[in-house]
Amino acid sequence: MKIAIAQLNPTIGDLTGNSQKILQVAQTALSQNADLLLTPELSLCGYPPRDLLLKPDFIQATQQQLQHLATHLPPQLSVLVGTITPNPNASQVGQKPLYNSIALLQRGEIRQLFHKRLLPTYDVFDEDRYFSGGERSETFTQSQIKIGVTICEDLWNDEEFWGKRNYQVNPFAELANREVDLIVNLSASPYSVSKQQVRESMLQHSVTRYHLPVIYTNQVGGNDDLIFDGNSVAVNRQGEIVSRARGFSEDLQLIEYHPEKRDLLPTHINPLSDSPEAEMWLALVLGVRDYLQKCSFSRVILGLSGGIDSSLVAAIAAEAVGPENVLGVLMPSPYSSPNSLDDAVELVKNLGIHSTTLPIQPAMEAYDQILDPLFKGTEFGVAEENLQSRIRGNLLMALSNKFGYLLLSTGNKSEMAVGYCTLYGDMNGGLAVIADVPKTKVFALCRWLNRNIEIIPQNVLDKPPSAELKPDQTDQDSLPPYDILDDILERLVQQHQAKQEIINAGHDPETVEKVNRLVLRAEFKRRQAAPVLKITDRAFGIGWRMPIACRL
Missing domain, CATH: 3.40.50.620 (HUPs)
Known part of the structure; x- marks a missing residue:
């Protein structure tokens, strides 16, 4: 079975334009004899749509566009599309009106829906504001291959890798227990410096732990303050990277799953950037x-x-x-x-x-x-x-x-x-x-x-x-030398260290006190600043939520 990764750059809210991107890449994938096409998380509406999700007309338009997309895709190709879907249990206590979903589109129809289970609420993420989590990790069968579907955060909860669990469930483990042949992950994971190395290490750990190959499809492009780097990858059962899409640009990668080997075969591996700069x-x-x-x-x-x-x-x-x-x-x-x-x-x-x-x-x-x-x-x-x-x-x-x-x-x-x-x-x-x-x-x-x-x-x-x-x-008339200032700020802003910890690391107490006071x-x-392009794990943007009137 040939699987195509469509690493797309959607525009938030441009349902028609995003749908056209998917149609175009589907034709290209079909011309390369692909059986299944993967697109990123919320590829139809763009990620993150934020409070557009509070607009009933936007939700309705997304549903209509999804149906339109299904009827116009090539019938020979199965396509997984990231979208939003209404939650039929929204009236119940604790339920939100929407799911963050993946739709399986086949032969002109929406055949199956898969809902994101783990909803991040840290840093720039606020998915619990809009979505309910899915109750079960679902699968589908393509060419007699049983495929488990996960969405972004669903793969970020391996307690062995992180040293703890942030959520009660581990969708990867659940799908492994259901004896799937392959796990696909449709993602919109924002960039920060050296994050791809963390992603790949995490995926390789889970693959070797559960002996299941994984295909990870990531969004690319800038949306407001967030930058998405792509770098979609496939990892075989041995934990080896067998495919990597280009970083920071749209790409289409074709991967083959070998049913007898029950594994992904090696294909083109684009190199990562050679330095943080x-x-x-x-x-x-x-x-x-x-x-x-x-x-x-x-x-x-x-x-x-x-x-x-x-x-x-x-x-x-x-x-x-x-x-x-x-x-x-x-x-x-x-x-x-x-x-x-x-x-x-x-x-x-x-x-x-x-x-x-x-x-x-x-x-x-x-x-x-x-x-x-x-x-x-x-x-x-x-x-x-x-x-x-x-x-x-x-x-x-x-x-x-x-x-x-x-x-x-x-x-x-x-x-x-x-x-x-x-x-x-x-x-x-x-x-x-x-x-x-x-x-x-x-x-x-x-x-x-x-x-x-x-x-x-x-x-x-x-x-x-x-x-x-x-x-x-x-x-330096007003500030410490920048090598000193930046180390203090790294500890204070990025690592959340207390003033005494920073002093214990060798910094002058008066300087630490001054910098802390200036930050506050x-x-x-x-x-009141313009949107800040985010390239670190702790940027002064939507993920920074400090009070103005406070004393510490």
Whole structure:
């Protein structure tokens, strides 16, 4: 039996477009003599649909589109499609109105439905808000092969691998006890750095434990703040990877199940990215590209300061949408160093993007004149520094509004964490491209980008980071060195360590206390930030749910 993995990039809510993608890939799979086609979790409506699932007309339209899809698929091909289905027991206590389901479409009909059993409610997931869990893991037979169907989280509950169970049931174990020949998993698993290695280790552990081959089909593409990396895989009974789809792009992989060997045969194995930096680059480029396309933008704008953050964002944007669709705006002030302007100009030349220069000194003088009656007699301070950032933010938004550019904000995760950013200034934008990339990783990404040819000017990498909002300013006037800051933030934000644990790890107590205080105080800023492309396990996005008014 030949099984095709359709690694698709759906657009949330585009039922017609997503259905057409499935029809097209089904024709391709049929031309390659496939018997069964697998598509990702919620492939018909896109994942995650979030509160679209509260709209009765959307649920009805999804049902209608599923039926339409079934009648138009090639009758020779069986297809598993991710969809939502109504829960007939929704009126009962504790039941939700929907199931997260897989529909088996055969010969023009919806032959069978399979419901997701384990509903994640951690990090970016909130499936218990919408769905009831299925009560039983179901199977179907294709070409006399008994296949167990699971959906994403259903495979993430092996207590031997994780050291504990997060749910009462283990669908993999239940299907093994029902003597299935093969398990398929239809997934929409968001990307984070090095997550694929964890996925594959987990699958290999379960396969060798239960002696059952697995085919894992993952969604690909960017949907709002989430990025899906694809990397669909097949694992044979020996725990060997026998197929891997491409990362960060749509793909179609054909796998053969040998009934006599009761196993999957080896086929093409695409390599994983050769470094974390290569992974992050591909993820961020995909996230920007899809955000623009799915929000109907074609061009981007960003401020270019000559610093490393805006340089990296400009490089990502140029790769994502083409340099001809990127406008970098240089906005020098009296405090901008000549070197920074030179670095920005060199970057523009290296990337081949468009640029323009808007000096902000006249606007600064106008603000000074307007505010002089109130500011007179006070010292130059943060208010005056932030005015420069807000002037730049207003200019960028004006250009965005006038010419239809999407404004990209350029702040990194370290700044976002401690509030070293200006509301209505450098935080302006429709997408925060690197706000989940710590400053030390920004440097690492830029060095990786320069591995063959200088793209980011070397002086940008060498000079001390600075906002250049007052004479001779550097970031380290206000913050610890970034290697120290990022390690503290990794422990505080990512690992949830207590202050004393971080101190015990060798960090200065006063520094730890200061960073912790800054993180707490900056929550109101993060709440107003543009969507943050998520590339770590703990991003400042929908999975970050901290109170603003609190004392710790």
